[in-house]
Amino acid sequence: MSTPTSPQAERYQLFQRAGSTKWQMRFSVRGQGQLKRSLDTDDRGEAERRADAIWYEATYRAKQGLTARAHGFEAVAEEYIAQIHREVERGERRTDQGKSEPAMIRRFFIGYFGSKPVDAITDTDLERYAEWRRTYWTEGPGKLIEHIEYERDGHRLRRPVRRSAPSISRQRGETVVLRALLRWASRQGYLKTPPEISIKARRAPDNRRPSFEPHEFARLEAASLSRLVDPIMDGKGAEVRASDRRSWRIKRLDDHTRRDRTLLHAYVMIGAFSGLRPTEMYNLTWGDVLGYRAGRHKPVDQRDIRLQVRGKGKSGKAIPQKAAIPWFDTLWMLFQRSMGREPQDTDPVFASEQGKRVSSVANGFTELLKAAGLERDHRGIKRTPYSLRHFYISEQLANGAEVMDVARNCRTSLVMIDKHYGQVRLERVADRLRPEWTRA
Structure with a gap:
């Protein structure tokens, strides 16, 4: 290749297209062929x-192993999106990645870096991007967006915008995609070495789902059972306060209240001894309780059931503790009393007096927690029906169940078990932490 002191004609040629006074140039780069560029001026000098x-x-750039022409981030990102689609078609990526990642790249990455040369992006740019992304929906371009449109099963849907900073896990997930894009650009010769992406996602507060300690669950169970009997034992009855500040005392439960509390108690016991998610419990039908009809009249210790569950986009079988079986009997009895017939396979397990699926027990569960003095855990975090699942998993781990078996039975991953459900107090596994060789 010519040296900088070579005649201009050996380095490049200037020319003008027919009908234009603007000068253009053409030159060749070894291994990259001939390049043409418009100089956007009609002055020869x-x-x-x-x-x-x-x-x-x-x-x-060629000596550094790069393409001779700088490439804007947007153009490179669109090439990468096309690569994603090709990999989805070949089965090398999941189908959902072919939808979520291009949308992410266009909205956030291209939205920030735009046409900036991809090889000019620095660590400082990435730090500034991270802060811009955290405030995108509250102070940035997203504050003007009212809803997000997306496609599901061939239908165009929309959802409202959540005006908050992205979660820690989302920030990390987006960082993974951005890193992959820049590494791909490096392999294409668009930049020499990808900048070091060290976006530090700020540590989130401890928001793991609250559970129950065994003594707390025993208190919850006792409080629930006490609410099923008539409140006349002290001779005064139970005081009820209305939202309009009226108050009165009741001495006997009406049938409707007693039924609701009985269903709630069955819900608590089944949730605690099966580990089902709330949505999985709501979706249960009697046809999903496998083996129940065949053993209904046998003693509990001679019965066994499996649960065919659906929820959160996942499905599978769950093996509950046998302690859950009597509470299926209770729900069967409630259905019979309300409807005057045995449940059919298509009838919901958690059913109202009209035989309809109960959509939520959240309000009743909150009232029960208040009655038991267990509304919040030791961190002050409010408990929800999901806490029953957490209790089940924590108890399984504390009592020696294999983590892999628990994860499979609960239709979750080992990572999620460790992140959300591994809160087992050291005091409860002290014996496992003191193997025989250390004991006096």
Whole structure:
């Protein structure tokens, strides 16, 4: 290749297209063929100065192993999106990645970096991007967006925008995609070495789902059972306060209240001894309780059931503790009393007096927690029906069940078990932490 002191004609050629006074240049780079660039001027001297600058930059980039021409981030990102679609078609990526990642790249990455040369992105740019992303929906471009449109099963849907910073896990997930994009660009020769992406996701507060300690669950169970009997034991009855500040005392439960509390108690016991998610429990039908009809009249210790569950986009079988079986009997009895017939396979397990699926027990569960003095855990975090699942998993781990078996039975991953459900107090596994060889 010519040296910088070579005649201009050996480095590049200037020319004008027919019908245009603007100068253009063409030159060749070893291994990259001939390149043409518009100089956007009709002055010959200025054209030569611009051509020199372009030629020197191109030859320097070529010596560094880069493409002779700088590429804007947007163009590179669109090439990467096309690569994602090809990999989805070949089965090398999940189908959902072919939808979620391009949308993420266009909204956030291209939205911030735009046409900036991809090889000019620095660590500082990435730090600034991270802060811009955290405030996108509250202070940035997203504050003007009212809803997000997406496609599901061939239908165009929309959802409202959540005006908050992205979660820690989402920030990390987006960082993974951005890192993959820049590494791909490096392999294509668009930049020499990808900048070091060290976006530090700020540590989130401890928001793991609250559970129950065994003594707390025993208190919850006792409080629930006490609410099933008539409140006349002290001779005064139970005081009830209305939202309008009226108050009165009741001495006997009406049938409707007693039924609701009985169903709630069965819900608590089944949730605690099966580990089902709330949505999985709501979706249960009697046809999903496998083996129940065949053993209904046998003693509990001679019965066994499996649960065919659906929820959160997942399905599978769950093996509950036998302690859950009597509470299926209770729900069967409630259905019979309300409907005057045995449940059919298509009838919901958690059913109202009209035989309809109970959509939520959240309010009743909160009232029960208040009655037991267990509304919040030791961190002050409010308990929810999901806490029953957490209790089940924690108890399984504390009592020696294999983590892999628990994860499979609960239709979750080992990572999620460790992140959300591994809160087992050291005091409860003290014996496992003191193997025989250390004991006096």
